[in-house]
Amino acid sequence: MHNRPARQWNPTLDINVFYAILITMATIRELAQYVGVSIATVSKVLNNQNGVSKETEALVLQAAKKLNYRPNLNARHLKTGTSKTLGIIAEDLTVFNTPDIIDGIGVCCESRSFHYILGNLRFDKRFGHETGNAEQKNRLVLDMMDQMLSKQVDGIIYIGCHSHALAMLSRSEDTRFVCAYCYSEDPSIPAVIYDDRQAARRVTDLLLSKGHAKIGIVAGTKDSFHTNNRLLGIQESLYEHSVPYNPHFICHGDWTRDLGYRCAPVLLERGVTAIFAMNDLMAMGVLDYCNHNHIEVGRDLALIGFDNREISSVSRPALSTVALPLFEIGHTAASIMLDMIEKEGVAQPSRILLDCAIIERESTGFPSAN
Amino acid sequence: MHNRPARQWNPTLDINVFYAILITMATIRELAQYVGVSIATVSKVLNNQNGVSKETEALVLQAAKKLNYRPNLNARHLKTGTSKTLGIIAEDLTVFNTPDIIDGIGVCCESRSFHYILGNLRFDKRFGHETGNAEQKNRLVLDMMDQMLSKQVDGIIYIGCHSHALAMLSRSEDTRFVCAYCYSEDPSIPAVIYDDRQAARRVTDLLLSKGHAKIGIVAGTKDSFHTNNRLLGIQESLYEHSVPYNPHFICHGDWTRDLGYRCAPVLLERGVTAIFAMNDLMAMGVLDYCNHNHIEVGRDLALIGFDNREISSVSRPALSTVALPLFEIGHTAASIMLDMIEKEGVAQPSRILLDCAIIERESTGFPSAN
DNA sequence: TACTTTTAAGTAAACGTTTAACTTTTCTAT
DNA sequence: ATAGAAAAGTTAAACGTTTACTTAAAAGTA
Missing domain, CATH: 3.40.50.2300 (Response regulator)
Known part of the structure; x- marks a missing residue:
C-alpha cells in the first residue's frame, strides 16, 4: 500500500519469505508470475470471462487467496473509464433524515455491486438554518461535484432540502444526476421525494x-x-x-x-x-x-x-x-441512477412520489x- | 467520463467546436497540446512544483479553467501509490452518534486536504441490537476492509461500539488503523473515546x-x-x-x-x-x-x-x-490517522480520552x- | 570570451489494470 | 492422419498521471 520497490520472485529467495512480503499487497503481475501464467489470463479469471480452463482458473483463484490479492481499483477504473461508483452529495449529514437516505442508497448500491462516495456539505453547521447564502452554497456544491467527477463517479445523487440542485445545471450534459428528498427546477433531472x-x-x-x-x-x-x-x-x-x-x-x-x-x-x-x-x-x-x-x-x-x-x-x-419513507427515497434514487448508468438511453421518470406511513x-x- | 475515443486537436477543426467537446473532460495531454507545452510541464504546474516560469504557469492555469480540466484521480493515485484518502468503517450510520463523528472526521480531512470514503456495515439493521453474530460481523468488517484497501486508502478509521476492531488484527502490518468511539484490545491501535x-x-x-x-x-x-x-x-x-x-x-x-x-x-x-x-x-x-x-x-x-x-x-x-464529544472524537481520530500517515515512524498515542460536557x-x- | 550554474522545458518509463489481436494447443470430424 | 474449429493462453498497447532523467537556453562568473 505504501510505495514499495518492484518485487521479483527471485528463485534464490526462500518462497515463504516471498509470501510474507506479498502479504502486504500483491499485484496481478506477481500473481501471474506465481501461478506461471500471463497476466491476461489472470485478469480473465478475476473478471470471470471465458477463455480460460477450469484448472487454471482454480489455480489462479487459490493463489489469489494465498497471496491475499486485492485488485487495485484505481488501476482498474483508470483503464475501464468507469468506476462503478456513485457520488452522494448531502447538504448536511447530521440532519435527521440524511443517514437513512444514505442507508437506502447503500443497500441499492450493494445489491447491484456499485460503490458510493459521500460528500458532506455541512450546510447546517456552516450557515445554520438560515436560507440565503445561495452563492456560497452553490460554490460548495460545485466544488464537491468537481471532486467527485475527478474521482470518475458515474453519477451524482443530491440529498437536500433546498434546490441548490439548480447549480447542477451549469455542469456538462455528461454528468448524471438524481435528486433525493428534493427536486431541481430542471425536469430532466429525476427526483425522488415523498408525497x-x-x-x-x-x-x-x-x-x-x-x-x-x-x-x-x-x-x-x-x-x-x-x-x-x-x-x-x-x-x-x-x-x-x-x-x-x-x-x-x-x-x-x-x-x-x-x-x-x-x-x-x-x-x-x-x-x-x-x-x-x-x-x-x-x-x-x-x-x-x-x-x-x-x-x-x-x-x-x-x-x-x-x-x-x-x-x-x-x-x-x-x-x-x-x-x-427515507430509506425508500434513497433506495429508489439509487435505483434510478443505476438504471440511467446501465441502460443508457432509456428514459427515466422525472419525479417519483413515495408514500408516507401514518x-x-x-x-x-x-x-x-x- | 464515459468511454470516449481519443481526441486530437485537428487544426482544421473549428476551435470552438473543440472546446465544446472538451467541456466534458479534458486530459492533461489535451491541456498540454492546447497550451503548446509538454505534459510534464503541465503536471508541474498542476502540482505547483517549481521549474516552470510564471508565464507558462499562468497560461496553463487559465487553459485548465477554460477547458474545464479536472485531474483524473484514479490515474494520479495509481501513479503515486497514495490516495490521500481515509476509509471510514461505521458499524451503523443511522445510529445517533455516527453522523457527528463522521462530520468531525470530514472537517479534519478537509483541513488537511484528505478525502474519505465511507463504508456502512448496517449492524443494527442486520442484527438488531443483539450481541453475538461475531463471526458474521467479522466477515462484514473484513470484506469492507478489503474493499477499502482495494481503493488504496491510506488508513482506516473504525467507528463502533463493540470491539470487532479485533478483526483488524488479522490484517497486514501495513494497514493503519484508528478506532473512534471504541477501542481494540490491541494497544498498538490508537483509540479515541470519551472519558x-x-x-x-x-x-x-x-x-x-x-x-x-x-x-x-x-x-x-x-x-x-x-x-x-x-x-x-x-x-x-x-x-x-x-x-x-x-x-x-x-x-x-x-x-x-x-x-x-x-x-x-x-x-x-x-x-x-x-x-x-x-x-x-x-x-x-x-x-x-x-x-x-x-x-x-x-x-x-x-x-x-x-x-x-x-x-x-x-x-x-x-x-x-x-x-x-462526538465531533471531537471524529476530529481527533482523523487527526491521529493523518499524523500516522504523514509523520511516518512517529509514535502515536494509544488511547485518547476526551471530556464530555455537562x-x-x-x-x-x-x-x-x- | 569561455566556463559553470541556474532555470525552463522535454522525454520516456512507470503505476496496475483491461482488452483487442494474435498464437498456440487441444479437440472434432472427416 | 489431417484440416478446421474451438479453446486456452499470450502479447502489447492503452488508460491519465507523475517523476527521474535529460537537454536546451539563459544567466552568472572569471
Whole structure:
C-alpha cells in the first residue's frame, strides 16, 4: 500500500519469505508470475470471462487467496473509464433524515455491486438554518461535484432540502444526476421525494374517520412547498368527505416548537377537536400547551405530527405522526441512477412520489380500530 | 467520463467546436497540446512544483479553467501509490452518534486536504441490537476492509461500539488503523473515546454541589465497560467529598426506558434525592414515573441522564444530561490517522480520552448558579 | 570570451489494470 | 492422419498521471 520497490520472485529467495512480503499487497503481475501464467489470463479469471480452463482458473483463484490479492481499483477504473461508483452529495449529514437516505442508497448500491462516495456539505453547521447564502452554497456544491467527477463517479445523487440542485445545471450534459428528498427546477433531472399531498390527505382521512369534523392545522411556513402540498391534500380529503374547509382552522407556523405552543390556544379557542401539526416539533408545542392546561391529548384532543422524529415516539402521550419513507427515497434514487448508468438511453421518470406511513400512537386515541 | 475515443486537436477543426467537446473532460495531454507545452510541464504546474516560469504557469492555469480540466484521480493515485484518502468503517450510520463523528472526521480531512470514503456495515439493521453474530460481523468488517484497501486508502478509521476492531488484527502490518468511539484490545491501535469516568465524576460533583448526598444511580448493564468506568468515577467523586458510597443506591438497568421506569420507585423508596441515569432513555423512564406520581423533577428530585439525545432537550422538564464529544472524537481520530500517515515512524498515542460536557437543564433545577 | 550554474522545458518509463489481436494447443470430424 | 474449429493462453498497447532523467537556453562568473 505504501510505495514499495518492484518485487521479483527471485528463485534464490526462500518462497515463504516471498509470501510474507506479498502479504502486504500483491499485484496481478506477481500473481501471474506465481501461478506461471500471463497476466491476461489472470485478469480473465478475476473478471470471470471465458477463455480460460477450469484448472487454471482454480489455480489462479487459490493463489489469489494465498497471496491475499486485492485488485487495485484505481488501476482498474483508470483503464475501464468507469468506476462503478456513485457520488452522494448531502447538504448536511447530521440532519435527521440524511443517514437513512444514505442507508437506502447503500443497500441499492450493494445489491447491484456499485460503490458510493459521500460528500458532506455541512450546510447546517456552516450557515445554520438560515436560507440565503445561495452563492456560497452553490460554490460548495460545485466544488464537491468537481471532486467527485475527478474521482470518475458515474453519477451524482443530491440529498437536500433546498434546490441548490439548480447549480447542477451549469455542469456538462455528461454528468448524471438524481435528486433525493428534493427536486431541481430542471425536469430532466429525476427526483425522488415523498408525497406530501397524499400523506396529508390520509392524515385528514384518519382524523375524519375518528369523528373529528373540526380539524385545526398548524401549518408550516407559507412559502413552503411542503406546506402548500399538504394543504392541498387536506382540502382534497375534506372535499371528498363533504366536510367544509374552514380557513380559520389554519395557523401558519415557522416549524418551531414555540409556535406550536402559541397556535394551540388559538385553534382550541375556535373549537377544533383535532390538530394536525405539520411537523413533530410544532406538535410537541401543542402537546406542551395541552399538558400545561390540563387538556388530555388523545382523549380531549386528537393530535398528529409529521416526520416521525425520535421525540414523537418518546413523548408522553406518544405522538401519532407521519413517517417519511427515507430509506425508500434513497433506495429508489439509487435505483434510478443505476438504471440511467446501465441502460443508457432509456428514459427515466422525472419525479417519483413515495408514500408516507401514518403511525398511530396515543395522541390520536391509540389504539385505533376502525 | 464515459468511454470516449481519443481526441486530437485537428487544426482544421473549428476551435470552438473543440472546446465544446472538451467541456466534458479534458486530459492533461489535451491541456498540454492546447497550451503548446509538454505534459510534464503541465503536471508541474498542476502540482505547483517549481521549474516552470510564471508565464507558462499562468497560461496553463487559465487553459485548465477554460477547458474545464479536472485531474483524473484514479490515474494520479495509481501513479503515486497514495490516495490521500481515509476509509471510514461505521458499524451503523443511522445510529445517533455516527453522523457527528463522521462530520468531525470530514472537517479534519478537509483541513488537511484528505478525502474519505465511507463504508456502512448496517449492524443494527442486520442484527438488531443483539450481541453475538461475531463471526458474521467479522466477515462484514473484513470484506469492507478489503474493499477499502482495494481503493488504496491510506488508513482506516473504525467507528463502533463493540470491539470487532479485533478483526483488524488479522490484517497486514501495513494497514493503519484508528478506532473512534471504541477501542481494540490491541494497544498498538490508537483509540479515541470519551472519558466515562471523568464524566460520571463531574456529574456526581454537580449533584453533590447542589446538596444531594443521597444519589441514586440507574446504571447500565453490569458487564459494560461504560457502566463500570462511570461507577468508578462516581465513587471517586463521593470519596473526594467524603460522602459514603451506598451500593443500595445503585440499580442495574439494561439501558431501556422501561427499566428506568421500574428503577425509579426502588431508588425513591430508599430515600434518594437525586438520580443519575446512565443514559437518556432510562432517565426518561424515571421522568415518566415521576410525572405519573406527581413528583416534580427539578424540584422534588434532581435527575440527570447521559448521551444528550434529542429527547433530552425536548422532554418536559428538559433533561440535564452529558453531551458526548462526538465531533471531537471524529476530529481527533482523523487527526491521529493523518499524523500516522504523514509523520511516518512517529509514535502515536494509544488511547485518547476526551471530556464530555455537562448540560444543565430543568431536571437538575436549572438554572444552576453556584 | 569561455566556463559553470541556474532555470525552463522535454522525454520516456512507470503505476496496475483491461482488452483487442494474435498464437498456440487441444479437440472434432472427416 | 489431417484440416478446421474451438479453446486456452499470450502479447502489447492503452488508460491519465507523475517523476527521474535529460537537454536546451539563459544567466552568472572569471
